[in-house]
Amino acid sequence: MPLLLCGLAVFAGAVVQGGVGFGLGIVCSPIIAMLLPGTVPGAVQVVNASLPVLTLAAEWRRVDWRGVGYALIGRLPGSLLGGLVVVYVSTRTLGLLVAVMVMVAVVLTARSVAVPRTGGTLTAAGFLSGVTGTATGIGGPPIALVYQNAQGAQIRATLAMFFLLSTLQSLVILAVVGKLPPDVLGTGLALVPFVFLGFLASRPLRRRLQGRRVRIAVLSVATLAACALLVQSLV
Template identity: 35%
Template sequence: MSGGALTVLALAVAAAAFVQGTSGLGFALIVAPVAGLLDPGLLPGFVLTAMIPLNLYVAWRERHSLDLRGAGWITAARLAATPAGLALLWVIPEGDLGAVVGASTVLAALVSLFVPAFTPGRGAYLGAGVLTGLTETATGVGGPPLALVYQHRPPGELRATVAVCFLAGEIASLALLFATGRGHPADVGRAALLLPALAAGAWLSRLAHRRVDAKRMRGFVLVFALVSGVVLMAGA
């Protein structure tokens, strides 16, 4: 990867870490389309690897707001669906992965924009876990189903619970990817190289997460996801 491409990726990682640290979602919606445009080989391993330290930090920072019951149901369903997400990777050629990420990003953003308010229950938790297991393992983008479940809950609860669910799922997905030969050590190296950019975004989110209007931030993320998803599909 050229120096210019690495700089673009670092800026995307920093911005995404700030957005997710502030609003509770958005990292993969921002980074996955950018990574797909720069190098489809970065998907999904690099995105999954880069999110682990961010979600560790957010989960610890917001630990007092965690919805333990919801996180348990979501994680159980997420882990059960992980092998099916891996199967999608075997079916989808690498050259077409960018188009799949773009389409899934646009669809998820549209659903997130128009879904009505509701109170989540066990069925919603299980459904979100299954969808996240499929999409995050295959493409690195798994946040929208969780955002749909928690978008009308207090911001701290959304941030804490989504971070914990992501963390468990990312570790499981990466373990399965490496066990089946679909994981690449270079993804870990790139994620480590961009750790300062991620740390900068996370640190800024610490200063802003109680001050920034989470609804406006969420709107920005979804609009960005729509635009970047369309661009990614067009490029593919």
């Protein structure tokens, strides 16, 4: 039952990310951290690595390679720092970090903070994404904020390429520090089918769903999940 509920959260997150380019980690990470706490962030990273492949298969020509390059420069040191966080904090503390990260992401996404797209901001966003992505499985918001004014296809393709390369980087680091054991890897792979289903569901829904309503619903669900995880971690 916990795995099925986590799968439903992954499905919902994949629907969101399939349409707007990010959101999978924000939706599913707090649920997985609550129900299967020992699998975060490894299982979430396995899930995060699968969806970008589907997006790139359709829209790889729209990737902003310059932006991806700058972001990856910052991502490597950020991922190393995130790996240290995973090693030296407890599961309870990691749950608190996930909850806080989700809340920060919700606030920034809701406010649509304007961030100029330069080499410096992309590198800084890549660094923050590396820290939070490796430590909690939620690395999308910093990069998404920089690309929020880009065209739909460009933001989806660019974020997908960045997520694919950076998630593989985080998985290697987690494996090196001993935080990707077979059971965690197996849990992540068991959730991958829900990613495919969510991506397929997002395609016809892109044209029909009102962007504002979907955004409000996603932010509301993410906030509730983060609050529940916060209470569970504190108790």
